[in-house]
Amino acid sequence: MVTSLPPHPLEHVLFEVKRTIVGQDVLLERMAVALLAGGHLLVEGVPGLAKTLAVKSLASAIGGQFQRVQFTPDLVPADLVGTRVYHQHTGEFETVLGPVFANLLLADEINRAPAKVQSALLEVMQEHQVTIGRETFRVPEPFLVMATENPIESEGTYPLPEAQVDRFMMKVVVDYPTQPEEHAIVDRALRPAPLIQAMLSPESLIEMRELVDTIYVDPAITDYAVRLVTATRSPGLVGLGELERYVSYGASPRASIALVLGGRALAFLRGRGYVLPQDLAELALDVLRHRVVLSYEALADEVDADAIVSRVLGVVPAPEVVLQAR
Structure with a gap:
């Protein structure tokens, strides 16, 4: 490593x-x-x-x-992804791609x-492709x-x-x-x-992403990410039962993936070949704040998602990651 x-x-x-x-x-x-x-x-x-x-x-x-x-407010989906245009003189349809192809x-x-x-x-953000009519087009x-x-x-x-x-x-x-x-x-x-x-x-950026993929992620780091995300769904599991009434829905498994992938990228930026727990802790607010759906009680009591994530960060113990052996 x-x-x-x-x-x-x-x-x-x-x-x-x-x-x-x-x-x-x-x-x-x-x-x-x-x-x-x-x-x-x-x-x-x-x-x-x-x-x-x-x-x-x-x-x-x-x-x-x-x-x-x-x-x-007057934007339509075709303004983003593109549409099919009928040419009367040829009798054929032509696909005109939208600005998402960048x-x-x-x-x-x-x-x-x-x-x-x-x-x-939704489709282009998740799958990097757009379906127009019966055709599917990949974005660059x-x-x-x-x-x-x-x-x-x-x-x-x-x-x-x-x-x-x-x-x-x-x-x-x-x-x-x-x-x-x-x-x-x-x-x-x-x-x-x-x-x-x-x-x-863009080619250099793709090469850098391949380097990021080589950053070592200890199993304890993955476990830490999963425990953080799980605690946003059921705060009572980590001793924060008083927050249960404020959370309608917690973060999805995408949040666990984002924490680990973001931790690898942050480690790369910091010049390390391995991820540390503080990398995940540093990104946790940005990764989780928009994924925690608050209840009406939270809005009434003026409790925001940042406050809930901060409480979770304070009680979920970070792992002791030993890297010398590697």
């Missing part, structure tokens, strides 16, 4: 993005984890926090095909489109959906279907910048934005 890894090109990608983005280190790191683990990312934050700019900058830095779709798809303000449009992403690899949503407006927004929310590997909540960071943001706004150069190719 390789215990440490050499510096990788993704560090240069993040450095290039930081030429435009000030702060948001956690968001950029989670974007890198999603890229390496092949997962989709949901970013939530109030307007003006550079969520869209961060995704666009990352797309420019990794090269490949990038498409942005501004989700609006390496990185930015679904901007995804909660502004109705459920039938959001559901059009690597394929990644990064979506943004605004949490403070309810006018003209629609809640995301649970089946779609579960397909996002992580949900990152972006907060306001600190005062020094905001000073730097204003200073950069006074001069032209630098051009982002492509530091990586």
Whole structure:
């Protein structure tokens, strides 16, 4: 087993993005984890926090095909995945592919489109393919959906279907910048934005994913992920019976998979050839917060998913992983 890894090109990608983005280190790191683990990312934050700019900058830095779709109430599924067009002069149908056929798809303000449009992403997010009529088309690899949503407006927004929310590997909540960071943001706004150069190719990213697949995952790490996820479904099993009334549904097995795959990607970013329990603990909030469905009692008592996941993290013991033998 390789215990440490050499510096990788993704560090240069993040450095290039930081030429435009000030702060948001956690968001950029989670974007890198999603890229390496092949997962989709949901970013939530109030307007003006550079969520869209961060995704666009990352797309420019990794090269490949990038498409942005501004989700609006009048959008229809064909606007995303494509449709069949009838040509009268030939009497034949032609398939016109939609913007999902890209390496990185930015679904901007995804909660502004109705459920039938959001559901059009279900197949492509899970299976990396789109079925139009009787034909199935593969999207280019690597394929990644990064979506943004605004949490403070309810006018003209629609809640995301649970089946779609579960397909996002992580949900990152972006907060306001600190005062020094905001000073730097204003200073950069006074001069032209630098051009982002492509530091990586899609082929290089696929090769890096193959390296991530070699990161060692101890069985105790997998057990830790499963215990964390199980505790969100039945908090009483870990001594948190008072939380049972707040949870309608816990996280699905996709959360266990996302924790382990995300832990491998984070270990790779940190230059390690093995996963540690703190890798999973660090990602747990982002992986689990959108998968815990709260009851009406939780809403009435102002208990959010982050509070429940944090309590679970505090009581589920992390394993002692001994790696010297390897």
